[in-house]
Amino acid sequence: MDAHELLTRAIIAAAPRLAALSDGESVTPRTAGAWTPKQIIGHLIDSACNNHARFVRAQLGDDLVFTGYDQEAWVSAQRYDDASWEDLVALWRRYNLHLARVIAAIPAETLTRRRVHHNLDEIAWRRVPRTEAATLEYLIRDYVGHLENHVRQILPDYRPFSPDVAREGPTNATPSE
Ligand code: NI
Numbered sequence: 290m291d292a293h294e295l296l297t298r299a300i301i302a303a304a305p306r307l308a309a310l311s312d313g314e315s316v317t318p319r320t321a322g323a324w325t326p327k328q329i330i331g332h333l334i335d336s337a338c339n340n341h342a343r344f345v346r347a348q349l350g351d352d353l354v355f356t357g358y359d360q361e362a363w364v365s366a367q368r369y370d371d372a373s374w375e376d377l378v379a380l381w382r383r384y385n386l387h388l389a390r391v392i393a394a395i396p397a398e399t400l401t402r403r404r405v406h407h408n409l410d411e412i413a414w415r416r417v418p419r420t421e422a423a424t425l426e427y428l429i430r431d432y433v434g435h436l437e438n439h440v441r442q443i444l445p446d447y448r449p450f451s452p453d454v455a456r457e458g459p460t461n462a463t464p465s466e
Pocket of ligand 1: 435439
């Protein structure tokens with residue numbers, strides 16, 4: 290499945306189910322000390338924002354070297370628990386549908402070009418050693434996998450479209466991973 294289709298399907302499947310959560314559920318972490326659903330979706334909006342820039346910049350240069358961001362600090366600074374759940378889910382949905390458009394517009398050659406210079410050993414969800422070449426397509430699929438893994442932290446019976454994420458089953462990862 291093309292990466293943009295993977296993202297679109299994930300958003301179409303998950304958004305209505307997320308929107309159906311009650312206000313109480315949206316501020317209740319599944320385990321003590323973990324992020325609440327509002328904080329997880331907020332984190333995914335931050336991820337969309339950072340990766341939006343990466344997906345465009347990657348087309349304008351030869352490398353895949355990007356600045357990271359302090360995930361916990363971003364979530365804390367934006368006080369996501371005080372935001373409207375309905376607004377957060379709507380923003381997350383629309384932002385990702387825009388990213389699906391951005392991804393669909395990337396030429397195939399650009400998606401699959403081998404990039405020797407990258408820092409996916411630092412910024413990717415599933416890291417790539419610096420000694421191995423990486424591709425923009427890998428970074429995009431990794432973005433979708435990260436998204437689906439977090440959706441599953443909110444909706445335990447959500448079935449990921451990313452084949453590798455579905456195969457692995459739920460992780461007990463730290464919420465910020
Ligand atoms: Ni994360």
